[in-house]
Amino acid sequence: MALSGRRVLLIVSGGIAAYKSLDLIRRLRDRGASVRCILTRGGAEFVTPLSLAALSGEPVYQDLFSLKDETEMGHIRLSRDADLIVVAPATADLLARMAAGLADDLAATALLATDKPVLVAPAMNTRMWDHPATRANMAVLESRGVLRVGPAAGELACGEVGEGRMAEVADILAAIEDALGRDSPGEPSLAGLHAVVTSGPTHEPIDPVRYIANRSSGKQGHAIAAALARLGARVTLVSGPTALPDPSGVEVVRVESALEMLAACRAALPAHIAVCAAAVADWRVANVGAGKLKKGGGAPPALELVLNPDILAHLSAPGPGRPALVVGFAAETGDLLANARSKRETKGCDWIVANNVSTGSGTFGGDANTVHLLSADGSESWPPMSKAEVARRLARRIAGAFAVGAAP
Numbered sequence: 001m002a003l004s005g006r007r008v009l010l011i012v013s014g015g016i017a018a019y020k021s022l023d024l025i026r027r028l029r030d031r032g033a034s035v036r037c038i039l040t041r042g043g044a045e046f047v048t049p050l051s052l053a054a055l056s057g058e059p060v061y062q063d064l065f066s067l068k069d070e071t072e073m074g075h076i077r078l079s080r081d082a083d084l085i086v087v088a089p090a091t092a093d094l095l096a097r098m099a100a101g102l103a104d105d106l107a108a109t110a111l112l113a114t115d116k117p118v119l120v121a122p123a124m125n126t127r128m129w130d131h132p133a134t135r136a137n138m139a140v141l142e143s144r145g146v147l148r149v150g151p152a153a154g155e156l157a158c159g160e161v162g163e164g165r166m167a168e169v170a171d172i173l174a175a176i177e178d179a180l181g182r183d184s185p186g187e188p189s190l191a192g193l194h195a196v197v198t199s200g201p202t203h204e205p206i207d208p209v210r211y212i213a214n215r216s217s218g219k220q221g222h223a224i225a226a227a228l229a230r231l232g233a234r235v236t237l238v239s240g241p242t243a244l245p246d247p248s249g250v251e252v253v254r255v256e257s258a259l260e261m262l263a264a265c266r267a268a269l270p271a272h273i274a275v276c277a278a279a280v281a282d283w284r285v286a287n288v289g290a291g292k293l294k295k296g297g298g299a300p301p302a303l304e305l306v307l308n309p310d311i312l313a314h315l316s317a318p319g320p321g322r323p324a325l326v327v328g329f330a331a332e333t334g335d336l337l338a339n340a341r342s343k344r345e346t347k348g349c350d351w352i353v354a355n356n357v358s359t360g361s362g363t364f365g366g367d368a369n370t371v372h373l374l375s376a377d378g379s380e381s382w383p384p385m386s387k388a389e390v391a392r393r394l395a396r397r398i399a400g401a402f403a404v405g406a407a408p
Contacts, residue, residue, distance in 0.1 A: 004032030006180050009082035011107045012052065014042020017089040017123040017166035022047060024088060024169050025055040028176070036078065037061065038107050042091070064106040079114035084179055087111075089123035089166045092134050098146070099137035119147040119179050121172050126162030142248050147230075149175035149388075153243065163245070171388040178230040178392060188399030191232035194271045196323070197225040198278035198311065200240035202258045206303065207289030214279050215357075218242035220329075220369060221277035223391035225250045228273070231399050236268040240278055258284065258308035265311060273398060274323040276312040276349075279331060284308050316348035325398060330354040340374050351375045353394065373397070 008028055012021045025035050037052040038061045049060040061078060079085065087094065087107075094107065098120075103109040111118065120141070128134055129151060142148060150167030167175075199221020203211040218239060225237040226247035235250045238261055246252045253264045258280045265274075283305040293301055312328045326349040330340040333356070340354035352374045370384045373394075382393065 003028065003177065003180065006033045007081060007083045008033050008035050008176065009038065009078055009085045009110070010035055010056075011038045011040070011085065011087045011094075011110070012043040012047060013040045013087065013089055013091045013094045013107065014045055015089040015091050015123045015166075016046060018043050018046040020166060020169055021088055022051055022055055024086075024172055025052065027169060027173055029056070031173075034058070036082070038078065038110060040094070040105060040107050042093075061106060064109055076113050079110040079116065082114075082116055084176060085111065085114055085116055085118045086121070086172070086176060087118065088121035088172055090120035092122075092124045092128045092131075092137075095120065095122065095134065095137045095141065099140045117145070117147065117179050119149060119172075119175055121149050121166050121175075122151045122164075123166035124151070124164050125156060126160055126164040129164040130162075147175065147179055148248055163243075167388075168386060170386040174386065174388045174392045178227065188396060188403040189232045190228060190273075190395075190399050190402065193233050193273060193402065195225075195228045195233045195235045195273035195275065196238065196265055196268045196271045196315075197221055197228065197235060197275045198238045198240075198261060198265065198280070199225065200242040200244075201279050202240045202261055202281045202308075203256050204258065204281045204284040204308070205256075205288045206285050207291065207293050209292045212281055212283070212285070213241075214281065216240075216279035216331075218244050218278075220387045220390065221275075222247055223387045224275050224277055224394060227388075227391040227395035228275075228398070231395050233273065236271070238264040238268065238278070240280075257281075258311065262309045262311050262314060265315060269321050269323075271323045272402070273325050273327075274315045275327045275394075275398075276315065277329045277353075278311070279329075280311055281308055310347070312349055313347045316350075318348075325350050325401060327351045327353065327394070327398070331357040333357060337372060337374070337379060340372065341379075344374055353390075 012018050028035050035056040036058045037056055052060045097108045098111055103112045149172050151163055152165045152167055153163045154165050156164055200218030201214045201216040203213045205211045222244050225235050229235045229249040237250045237252045239254055255261045255264050286304040286306045316326045328349040330343045330352050332339045336354050336356055340352045344352040354372045355369055369387050369390050372379055372381045
């Protein structure tokens with residue numbers, strides 16, 4: 001969706017991730033949006049008002065008790081003039097004050113006074129993000145309709161590793177476009193439709209301790225579930241074991257094995273849409289050990305493998321319970337398009353999203369993806385983009401198909 005003519009109020013609070021706000025402003029303006037900035041006292045420790053003003057082309061607002069601004073009730077005007085308020089970075093402190101409804105500075109007051117949608121991009125130490133108080137505050141805000149993008153997992157500025165990094169600018173942009181697209185005239189919607197999405201790997205037990213698995217992180221499947229929900233769909237996400245937080249507004253069913261995933265998908269039907277993004281193990285051990293297999297001094301035990309059920313083929317099978325649109329994923333390491341075409345025909349699904357997961361591609365576990373969308377009408381190659389952007393683009397393509405009655 002074009003951002004031309006849309007007005008964003010960006011609140012920059014304290015945190016090292018504030019430097020990303022500068023790039024966010026530039027990219028928003030490149031897309032035709034206008035940006036006004038509120039800079040908190042903590043935020044000013046990391047970026048300067050001059051930097052924000054130079055990039056936004058607008059004055060920067062900092063003081064709740066500014067005689068110049070408040071003679072015109074500046075906090076009300078700022079909060080009402082915008083189409084969307086974005087808080088990036090959103091610190092644990094600001095999230096707590098938002099949840100409590102405090103109005104002790106310009107940022108918190110504008111947030112309390114607004115009647116416009118709010119999107120937050122949390123950024124903090126992983127232990128702060130995992131703290132029950134922060135999680136409770138975020139849950140309160142989301143229950144009130146506040147939108148969230150991130151945080152992402154990775155190495156933090158403090159040197160620790162975990163969830164808490166502010167989402168990348170491309171992902172925040174995608175979330176902004178989703179938020180502003182909800183009420184846009186002519187924007188495709190999935191309201192009233194039910195989507196089932198599979199995500200992550202499956203773990204196939206060898207014994208109570210060991211299992212067979214793959215390197216899927218679930219990032220793409222979770223992003224697709226979130227993108228479909230943002231377009232109004234009721235989404236059931238059937239997820240294998242991942243370290244990802246549950247997407248907002250999505251029903252999550254957690255499973256371990258392929259057999260459990262198939263059962264959960266069957267239980268979630270009927271559905272209008274199925275997106276099979278999970279990397280389901282092709283095989284499982286025929287005879288799972290009741291106790292831990294001991295190494296001993298001899299040869300390793302021989303594992304007898306049997307085929308797992310084909311979840312994509314099952315959901316694609318003709319019949320009264322088949323979703324109107326079934327989308328599969330083809331994770332390949334060679335002959336990408338040829339293998340994807342063959343898979344679409346063999347499985348009987350409507351669309352296939354093909355991506356390269358070979359060593360060095362960075363797809364498994366990474367935040368970016370390069371995909372090709374194949375259908376009965378042919379194939380199209382999408383440029384490299386974040387997994388959130390792939391999800392947003394796919395969700396809009398799905399919504400567009402239903403909007404024009406073109407869903408198979």
